Amino acid sequence: MSNETYRPFDPWRPSPVKEICRKQIVESHYFNVDHVTYESNQIGSFERYFIHENNGExxxxxxxxxxxxxxxxxxxxxxxxxxxxxxxxxxxxxxxxxxxxxxxxxxxxxxxxxxxxxxxxxxxxxxxxxxxxxxxxxxxxxxxxxxxxxxxxxxxxxxxxxxxxxxxxxxxxxxxxxxxxxxxxxxxxxxxxxxxxxx
Structure with missing residues (x-):
């Protein structure tokens, strides 16, 4: 296995998927939960659930x-x-x-x-x-x-x-x-x- 790096790592390069829809489904004191639909060129539409922390980190x-x-x-x-x-x-x-x-x-x-x-x-x-x-x-x-x-x-x-x-x-x-x-x-x-x- 080679340790050679072919390109510099860029955490902010463009996303491989497109966000289609986002809906908040849970709201609490510490965090909220969103239901998100994405579109991908490889597999089409898919869904995920994400936790968002409130009031900073x-x-x-x-x-x-x-x-x-x-x-x-x-x-x-x-x-x-x-x-x-x-x-x-x-x-x-x-x-x-x-x-x-x-x-x-x-x-x-x-x-x-x-x-x-x-x-x-x-x-x-x-x-x-x-x-x-x-x-x-x-x-x-x-x-x-x-x-x-x-x-x-x-x-x-x-x-x-x-x-x-x-x-x-x-x-x-x-x-x-x-x-x-x-x-x-x-x-x-x-x-x-x-x-x-x-x-």
Whole structure:
């Protein structure tokens, strides 16, 4: 297999299909669902369903205490009927709330910390096959205690575990941490690629 590249990758080149019709079929607080009909030269007409995230993108925060520990939040996830360990994360409450503001709010609400420094270090597409959802990840340093608030009915007062970076990495490797944004953030932190971000 050759590694030769025949043309530069262009994510914005013209679409191979034409959108014919779009209808919103579900509207909720966090997302809407559209039913879309397309036309393709190869197969003709076909349909898809897409999720559109409301109020901007999802935000996740990997925080690092002065003694090198990461707060992981126990969350009960209704869709999967299981508990997870995740970095603090969430969505904007309104279109006006910016990602860094969401990051600061969720760090306080879920993990009980304020950060002297919050820096965005990556942004990724969650499930590009059927969703417009993006997640921005932030590193938080210079932590001080803050008052936590209730998260919601599914996890009314979840526990926060403070885990050192190596243990968090091992939790990813052994499948204890399975949440995608948390996996990405922990692997980036463990790799040392965030070391250049100072307090």
């Amino acid at each position: 999802t935000v996740g925060v990997i925080a690092l205490t002065d003694d090198g520990r990461v707060p992981l939040v126990e969350q009960y996830r209704l869709a999967n009927h299981r508990w997870t360990l995740e970095i603090p994360a969430g969505h904007a409450d309104s279109p006006a709330e910016r990602p860094m503001q969401v990051a600061a709010r969720k760090l306080a609400e879920e993990a009980g910390f304020e950060a002297r420094r919050l820096v965005q270090f990556t942004r990724f597409l969650n499930t590009p096959g059927y969703s417009t959802q993006h997640t921005s990840l932030f590193l938080a340093k210079g932590l001080t205690p803050a008052e936590r608030t209730d998260i919601g009915p599914e996890s009314p007062r979840s526990n926060v575990r403070l885990v050192d970076v190596e243990d968090a990495y091992q939790m990813v490797i052994n499948g204890t941490v399975v949440d995608a944004k948390s996996v990405i953030a922990i692997l980036r932190l463990h790799s040392g690629s965030l070391d250049h971000i100072d307090d």
